[in-house]
Structures are given as C-alpha cells and as structure tokens.
Amino acid sequence: MKWEEGQDSGNVEDRRGLGMPMAAGGGVIGLLVMAVAFYFTGDIRQAKFIADKVGPIVNKAVPQRPAENRSVERNDRTLEFSKKIMGYTDKAWTEVFEIHGKRYQKPTMVLFTDKVDSEGCGVAPSAVGPFYCPASRKVFVDPSFFDELETKLKGSKADFSKxxxxxxxxxxxxQNLLGYNTMVDQFRKREGENAGIRLELQADYLAGVCWNRVERVRSIIEPGDVESAITTAKAIGDDRLQKSAKGWVNPESFNHGTSAQRLKWFTEGLKTGDAEKSALDRFFNPNVRPLDL
Ligand SMILES: [Zn+2]
Structure with missing residues (x-):
C-alpha cells in the first residue's frame, strides 16, 4: 500500500508518553520489566502479562517522575502514517457528504500509551484495542496494537491492516453523525448483544465505501490486502477484548460478526462506494437477523 502521498490530517493528537498516572506495568519500570520478560520468554503477550503483574510492585518502591518530553512534537512513522490515513478518510467522507448535501465534521484521532481519558466514554486501558468515543468524537489508538499487526503481517499488508x-x-x-449508533438501541431488547453486529458490519461497510473513494484518486490497495487485514484485525481484536478491564464499557466489546461477514461487507463497500440511505439502512432491517447479514 502506497500511503505516503496523501494530505495530512491536522486532527491527530499525539498523547503518547503523557501517561495517565502510572498504568499497571506502564512507565519506564514497566517497560524494563517487559523488555526483560520478553528477552526470557520471547513472547510479547506473556511479557506484557508479567510486566502488568510485576510493574506495580516495583513501582511502589520507586518515586515517580512526571513524564518527560511532554511538549516534544514527535515526528515518527506512526504519527506520519496516522495523519495520512486520517487525511484520506477526511477527504473521502467530505466528498461523500457533499454529494448528499451534508457537511462532514472531521473526527480527531488520539494516539496514546497505556491508558487514556476518552473525554466522555471513561478512562480506557490500551488492552481494549482501538475504539471510537461518540461523546468526544475521537478515535483512540494505542500504537502497540499496530506493532502487533506488524509482527503478524510483515510489510505492506500490515499497513493496510492498520x-x-x-x-x-x-x-x-x-454512524454517529448520521444517527445510526442510537438506532441500534431499538434492536437491543430483541437481539441483545447481537444487535451490535449491525453497527459493526455497517462500520466495515463504511470503511469499504471510504477506501472506494480513496482508490478512485490513487491505487493504494494490493491483492490479498483486504482478506489479511480483516482476518488479522479480528484475531487480535478478539484476543484484546478478553483482556478488557472491569468497569470499562468498551464500545468495541460487542460481537463484531464473523470474519466472513466482515469481509463480505467491507468488500461490498469497497466495490460499490454506495453511501445512499437505502444502502446504509440495510443493516437495520428488522426482517433480517444480524447473524444473517
Ligand atoms: Zn467497531
């Protein structure tokens, strides 16, 4: 995937290293413990697990210093990549909204480490994985999620997954701008957790519609990108969800549908780019069960 040529989004906040007060296993000590554990185990998940257990014990004995480099504007690949991808989505959705006589209000993306205040959806640990908070209209990503994707998929495939x-x-x-996120509430009584599949599959479809617009201008996606993106994102997402902290209502915690469903709808959006109301309303047809979508 050739992502380097697009316009930057001005709406990416870099909060990495600003640390909410010491997350479990976070901070310099946590990282050290994790590095040592990784050296011995060779398994990054196990290392994180050990750091989470040992970090707080060690941290108690060490006086905390405030995070340094607070105001340093980082200029690295993750930040650059995030700005470009958000730039592509900004441009695509601005065009689609204009076609339908609406104005697109751009979201903000926040990069963070360990924990983040989502400004309306609670304090989230990075274990919940990437998520969107409707109240703050912000997308939150701990780039360690991206690192895991990179480990699983080398090179350009990982870029498209991200x-x-x-x-x-x-x-x-x-969905938030168009009101679909509240529409799902009517289905919850009848369908429970499965109602969320409607939203998730529609979000995958919308992601496809977005990339359809991007691809009209420049050819970015390579063969196999789509399948590997969805398979990997799902595998990591499910694993992450099991680690969700108690007391935190993760907007991504509901069932996302099967890989086949997700692939089907992402591909459909990518193929058609159809953002007409009828195309979007399909996901909320009461006659079609979410598992049959
Ligand atoms: Zn989602």
Missing amino acids: AYVIAHEVGHHV
Whole structure:
C-alpha cells in the first residue's frame, strides 16, 4: 500500500508518553520489566502479562517522575502514517457528504500509551484495542496494537491492516453523525448483544465505501490486502477484548460478526462506494437477523 502521498490530517493528537498516572506495568519500570520478560520468554503477550503483574510492585518502591518530553512534537512513522490515513478518510467522507448535501465534521484521532481519558466514554486501558468515543468524537489508538499487526503481517499488508482499523473506527464516527449508533438501541431488547453486529458490519461497510473513494484518486490497495487485514484485525481484536478491564464499557466489546461477514461487507463497500440511505439502512432491517447479514 502506497500511503505516503496523501494530505495530512491536522486532527491527530499525539498523547503518547503523557501517561495517565502510572498504568499497571506502564512507565519506564514497566517497560524494563517487559523488555526483560520478553528477552526470557520471547513472547510479547506473556511479557506484557508479567510486566502488568510485576510493574506495580516495583513501582511502589520507586518515586515517580512526571513524564518527560511532554511538549516534544514527535515526528515518527506512526504519527506520519496516522495523519495520512486520517487525511484520506477526511477527504473521502467530505466528498461523500457533499454529494448528499451534508457537511462532514472531521473526527480527531488520539494516539496514546497505556491508558487514556476518552473525554466522555471513561478512562480506557490500551488492552481494549482501538475504539471510537461518540461523546468526544475521537478515535483512540494505542500504537502497540499496530506493532502487533506488524509482527503478524510483515510489510505492506500490515499497513493496510492498520488503515482498515482506522477506517473502521472512522466508520463509527460516520454512524454517529448520521444517527445510526442510537438506532441500534431499538434492536437491543430483541437481539441483545447481537444487535451490535449491525453497527459493526455497517462500520466495515463504511470503511469499504471510504477506501472506494480513496482508490478512485490513487491505487493504494494490493491483492490479498483486504482478506489479511480483516482476518488479522479480528484475531487480535478478539484476543484484546478478553483482556478488557472491569468497569470499562468498551464500545468495541460487542460481537463484531464473523470474519466472513466482515469481509463480505467491507468488500461490498469497497466495490460499490454506495453511501445512499437505502444502502446504509440495510443493516437495520428488522426482517433480517444480524447473524444473517
Ligand atoms: Zn467497531
């Protein structure tokens, strides 16, 4: 995927290293413990698990210093990539909204480490994975999620996986602007947790519609990108969700549908780019059960 040529979004907040007060296993000590654990175990998940257990014990004995480099504007690949991908989604959705006589209000993306105040959806640990908070209209991503994708998928495939995850979260923002995120409430009584599948599959579809617009201008996606993006994002997402902290209502905690469903709808959006009301309302047809979508 060639992502380097687009316009930057001005709406990416870099909060990495600003740390909410010491997350479990976070901070310099946590990282050290994790590095040592990784050295011995060779398994990054296990290392994180050990750091989470040992970090707080060690931290108690060490006086905390405020995070340094607070105001340093980072200029690295993750930040650059995030700005570009958000730039693509901004441009695509601005065009689609204009076609339908509406004005697109751009969301903000926040990069964070360990924990983040979502400004309306509670304080979230990075274990919940990428998510969108409708109250603050912000997409939150701890780039360690991206690192895991990179470990699983080398090179350009990982880039498209990351872009897909961002576009999916931006899809939730579009749902927020169009009112679909509250529409799902009527289905919850009857369908319970499965009602969320409607929103998730629509978000995948919207991500496809978004990339359809991007692809009209420049050819970015390569063969196999789509399948590997969805398979990997789902595998990591499910694993992450099991680690969700208690007391935190994760907007991404409901069932996302099967990989086949997600692939089907992302591909459909990508193929058609159809953002007409009838195309979007399909996901909220009371005659079609979410598992049959
Ligand atoms: Zn989602």
